Amino acid sequence: MGPFVPDIISDQLNLVVALILGTGFGFVLEQAGFSSSRRLAGVFYGYDFTVLRVFFTAAVTAMSGVLLLGYLGLLDTDIIFVNPTWLIPAIVGGVIMGLGFILGGYCPGTSVCAAAIGKVDAMFFVGGGLLGVFLFGEFYPLYNVFFESTFLGPIKVFDSLGISQGLFAFLLIAIAVGAFAATTQIERRVDKYSAPSLAFNTRNHIAAGIGVLALGVLFVFLPDRKTHLISMVSDPQYIASHPVDAMEVDELAFRIVDHEPNIRIIDVRPSEEFAKLALPGSINAAPRDLFGKDWISIMSQRHVKKVVMGENENQERVSYLLLQELGYENLTILRGGYESFDKTILNPSAFIPTGSRWDSDVKGFREKAHTDILKMIADSKNKGAAQPKKIKKIQGGC
C-alpha cells in the first residue's frame, strides 16, 4: 500500500526518487511547451490556452488517480501530505504571484525548465526568484504575524464547500471539460489562422471529453473506501448477522493480572476516555485509524488475541467486524464492554452472589484483581505508558 515513504523507501533513497520524478516533470513541462513565456502568457490574452489545457488535465488526472487508488485500498489517503490552508496569506500570495506571472511570463517550475533549454529571459526570472526569496527573508519581521494568520489546517475543498468528495470530483471534471470547450472557441476567434487548437482532431477530442465526464459520474457513486467499510460494519443488520467471539470480564482481568503476553487490548473508546484511564498494555484507536499501515505489525500476529474493548458491546462489534473485514484474525470483544469491566473490577459494586459454589473464589479474585490492576495502571502512568505510535503524516509542501 502506498505511499512507500518512509517505511519502504528511506530518506536517502527518496532523494534519488526525487531526481527521477523531477526529470519526468521537467521533460513533460518542456514537451508541453511550458518552456515558452509567450505561450504561457497566451492564456491571459486568449491567443493560446495551452496552460489551461495542460494544467487542468494534469490536476484532473492526478486527482482521479488519488481517488481511485484510495478506493482500491492501494494508497492511504489519510497520511499523504495535504497542503494546509493559511487563508488570507494564501490569497494575498496568489495575487502577488499572478502579477509576477503576467510581468515575468513564467512560474518558478516552468522558468527552470525554460532555462534548461537556453531561454535567457527564464534565467533572469530564476535570478529574480532567488532575489525575491532573499528580500522576503530579510524583511520577514515586517509581516511575520500576517504570514502565520488565519491558519485553518489541512482542510479539504469538498468539506469547505459542504459537499461530498465524489460530487466535487465530478464538478471539477465538468468545469474542466466545459472550460476546454469554451476556451477552444475563444482561441479560434482571437486568432483565426494560427490558434493552436486548430490542429486538434475535433471528433477525438469530443470523445475524450465524454469519456472523462463518464469517469466523473462514476466518482459520484464511488464512496470513500474507509467511510464505506465503516458504514457497512456499523449497520445493525450487518452486526446482527455476524456473530463475534466474546471474552468475559473476569477472564480479561485474570490475563492482565497474569501478565499474559499473548493478548492485546484494542481500546476503541474515545481518546478522551482513554486518556483518563487506560488498561495496562492497551492501545487506543478510532475505527478509521485501524486502516493504517502502522497497525499491520500489531494486528497480524495470529497468536496474539486482540481484545476489542469499547464503551459498550455495540461499539466493540463495529471495530471487531471492521478488523475482520480487513483480514485480521484471533479477535474477541469484551463481554459488556468497558462499562462492565469498570463495574466488576475497577470500581466494583457490591458482589451479588449467584449461588454457585465458586462465589467466594470469584469474590476473592475480583478483590485481588482490583488492587493489582489499579496498581498496574498507576505504575504505567508513572512510567509514561507505552502510547500507540501516532499515525505519521508525511511532510511536504514548498
Add this chain to the structure above:
Amino acid sequence: MKTTYMNPYLAGFFLGLVLLATIFITGRGLGASGAIKDVVVATVDEIAPSHAENSPFFGTYVGPGKDNPLKAWLVFELAGVLIGGFISGLVSDRLKFVTESGPRVSPRRRWLFATIGGALFAIGAQFTRGCTSGAALSGMAVLSTAGFIAMMAIFGSGYAFAYFARKLWL
C-alpha cells in the same frame, strides 16, 4: 527531428501521471518554489552564517543539528526538472540561447520584467506556501482547499493585471 509541442491534453495527462506517481511513491506532491527557497537559505548560510542563524526567517532552516538545506527533496526534484527539460529540448531540437518576448519589447526590457516577475512570484509563493506546482497543482490533486485557493488567486490575479501588462505581450 520534431520541433512541435505535444498535444496539450496528452501532455497534461502525462504530467498528471508524474504527479500521481509522486504522491503514490512519496506521499507528497511536486514543487518548485520550495527548492528556490532552499538554494537562497543555503547561500545566505554559506556567505553569512551568523546572519542566517539570527534571521527569524532563514534561522528556522539552518543551525546546529539541521541538515544542509540543499539536501532537500525539492532541490533534487528541481535538479531533475533541469535535466528533464534539457533532455526534452535535446530530443525536440529546441536547445538555443534566445530571449523570448512580446513583439514590441526589447530584450533588455524583457530581462528587467522577467526579473521583477520572478521576484514577485517567489515572494507570493512564500505567503501561499507554494507556487503553481507546489500549491496549486499538487494541492488540487489531493483536494486541499489551499490548492484551489492558490489556483484561483494566481489565475484570477493574472487576468486582472493582464490588461495593464498587454504591451509586454501583444
